[in-house]
Amino acid sequence: MKIKIKNGIVLDMVGVPERKDILIENDKIIQIDKNITKEADETIDASYQAVMPGLINCHNHVGMSIFRGYSDDLELQDWLQKAIWPIEDNLKADDVYYSSKLGCIEMLKSGTTTFSDMYFFMEDVAKAMEETGIRGMIGRTILSEGKEADKRIQEAEKLYKEYHNKAEGRIKVNVVLHAPYTCPPDVIKKGIALSEKYNVDIQIHLSETEKENEDIQKEYGKSPTQYLNDLGLFSRHCVLAHGVHLSEKDLEILKDKNVGISHNPISNLKLASGIADIVKYRKLGLTVGLGTDGSGSTNTLDMxxxxxxxxxxxxxxxxxxxxxxxxxxxxxxTIEGAKVLGLEKEIGTLEVGKKADIILINLQKPHLQPIHDIYSCLVYSAIGQDVDTTIVDGKIIMQNRELKEIDEKDLIEKCNEIKEQYFKKIV
Ligand SMILES: [Zn+2]
Structure with a gap:
C-alpha cells in the first residue's frame, strides 16, 4: 500500500519547514521531496495542511479515561485515597479495556500517535491499542511489598511475553515501577533484574511532590533520586515521570545517565505539585519530553x-x-519525546526509513490565520481538534476527522454505562 501526501507544509523536525510531498510504502516513509511523481494507491491533498510527526505522549494512564472530571479540585492525597483508589479497587478488566479504548481514540483524534503508559489490566490496554492502531510503550505497574509485589512482577513478565512487539511491533512492553515511595529497595532491585533479563526500559514516577521528597528523606536519609541511584536503577534506560522537585545534587546524578524526563505540566499544576524547571534540565543536557498523565488528573489527553x-x-x-x-x-x-522513550530511531521526525507516524493539521481556520510562523501557529494557536488526518504505521486511522474503523458513538455509550455502574459523586 502506497500513500502520497501532496503539497503540505512539512515540518520534519530536522530541517526548515517547506512545502513538499511525502511518499509512504506500507509502514515506512520512503521519499520526501518536492513534486514526487511516483504513483500511489491513495493521494491526500495537503495544500491547506501542516504535515508533521505524530505527537508523543510520554506519560499516561490511559485506563483512567473514565475518571475524567470525576474528582477535580481535591488535594492530592484526598484525590487518591477518597476518590481514585476506592473505584480502582472495583474495576474489572473489561472496564479498563473500554476506558483505554476511549483514551486511545481521544489521543489519535488530537494528533498523538505514540504514548507511554502504566496501569493495571494491561492486557486490556494492549487489546485497545491493537484495535485502535495507536503505538505505545506499556507496562504493568509494580508496587507494594512481599507477595503482593511478587504477584505484580509475575504479571509484568507475563505481559511482556504475551504482548512485547505485538500488533506489527506497535506495542512495546517495559518494566514499570510505580514510585520510590511505593517500592521498597528489594522491589526496585527485582524491577531492575527484570529489565535486564528482557533488555527493556524502566518507567517510574519520580519526585512528583515535595511530600514525596520529605517522606523518602525521612525513611532513607536521601532524596528519591539518590535512593534510586544507590540501588542501581539508572544503569538502565529510564523514563522518569514528573521530576518536579529535583535538587542540584539530583540533577548532577541524572545528567550523565541514560534517562529521560516526562514533563506533565497540566497534571502538575492541577494537583498543585509544583513547576519542574525544564529550561534548567535541558540546559544541563537532560532529555525532556511531554506527557499528559491520566485523565483523572489532566482531564484531556490533548498534547x-x-x-x-x-x-x-x-x-x-x-x-x-x-x-x-x-x-x-x-x-x-516529537523527537525529544521519542528519545525519552528510546524510540528515536523509529519515530519523532519525518525522515526516509522512519515509521510513517504522521499527522495533518488543517490550517484553514480563523483561529490559525494568518500564519507568521508555523511553529507559533501549532504551539500557541492550534488545538487537538485541528488535527484532520492521523496516520500510524502507514495506516490512515483518521481522515477528515472521521475514524475509519472505530465506532466512536458505541464506545462513548459503553463508557457511560461504566460510569453509571461505579461512580457516585464523592464529596
Ligand atoms: Zn502518573
Whole structure:
C-alpha cells in the first residue's frame, strides 16, 4: 500500500519547514521531496495542511479515561485515597479495556500517535491499542511489598511475553515501577533484574511532590533520586515521570545517565505539585519530553494543550518570556519525546526509513490565520481538534476527522454505562 501526501507544509523536525510531498510504502516513509511523481494507491491533498510527526505522549494512564472530571479540585492525597483508589479497587478488566479504548481514540483524534503508559489490566490496554492502531510503550505497574509485589512482577513478565512487539511491533512492553515511595529497595532491585533479563526500559514516577521528597528523606536519609541511584536503577534506560522537585545534587546524578524526563505540566499544576524547571534540565543536557498523565488528573489527553501550558509555565517561572521558544516545545512533543522513550530511531521526525507516524493539521481556520510562523501557529494557536488526518504505521486511522474503523458513538455509550455502574459523586 502506497500513500502520497501532496503539497503540505512539512515540518520534519530536522530541517526548515517547506512545502513538499511525502511518499509512504506500507509502514515506512520512503521519499520526501518536492513534486514526487511516483504513483500511489491513495493521494491526500495537503495544500491547506501542516504535515508533521505524530505527537508523543510520554506519560499516561490511559485506563483512567473514565475518571475524567470525576474528582477535580481535591488535594492530592484526598484525590487518591477518597476518590481514585476506592473505584480502582472495583474495576474489572473489561472496564479498563473500554476506558483505554476511549483514551486511545481521544489521543489519535488530537494528533498523538505514540504514548507511554502504566496501569493495571494491561492486557486490556494492549487489546485497545491493537484495535485502535495507536503505538505505545506499556507496562504493568509494580508496587507494594512481599507477595503482593511478587504477584505484580509475575504479571509484568507475563505481559511482556504475551504482548512485547505485538500488533506489527506497535506495542512495546517495559518494566514499570510505580514510585520510590511505593517500592521498597528489594522491589526496585527485582524491577531492575527484570529489565535486564528482557533488555527493556524502566518507567517510574519520580519526585512528583515535595511530600514525596520529605517522606523518602525521612525513611532513607536521601532524596528519591539518590535512593534510586544507590540501588542501581539508572544503569538502565529510564523514563522518569514528573521530576518536579529535583535538587542540584539530583540533577548532577541524572545528567550523565541514560534517562529521560516526562514533563506533565497540566497534571502538575492541577494537583498543585509544583513547576519542574525544564529550561534548567535541558540546559544541563537532560532529555525532556511531554506527557499528559491520566485523565483523572489532566482531564484531556490533548498534547496541544500540554505544549502551550509547558511554555507558559517556564515563562512565569523564569520571569522571562524568551526562555523557551515554540520550536523547542514542538521538539519536546516529537523527537525529544521519542528519545525519552528510546524510540528515536523509529519515530519523532519525518525522515526516509522512519515509521510513517504522521499527522495533518488543517490550517484553514480563523483561529490559525494568518500564519507568521508555523511553529507559533501549532504551539500557541492550534488545538487537538485541528488535527484532520492521523496516520500510524502507514495506516490512515483518521481522515477528515472521521475514524475509519472505530465506532466512536458505541464506545462513548459503553463508557457511560461504566460510569453509571461505579461512580457516585464523592464529596
Ligand atoms: Zn502518573
Amino acid at each position: 496541544f494543550e500540554e505544549m502551550k501550558v509547558a511554555s507558559y509555565m517556564q515563562k512565569v517561572l523564569h520571569k522571562k518570556a524568551s526562555c523557551i521558544q515554540a520550536k523547542e516545545i514542538l521538539e519536546m512533543a
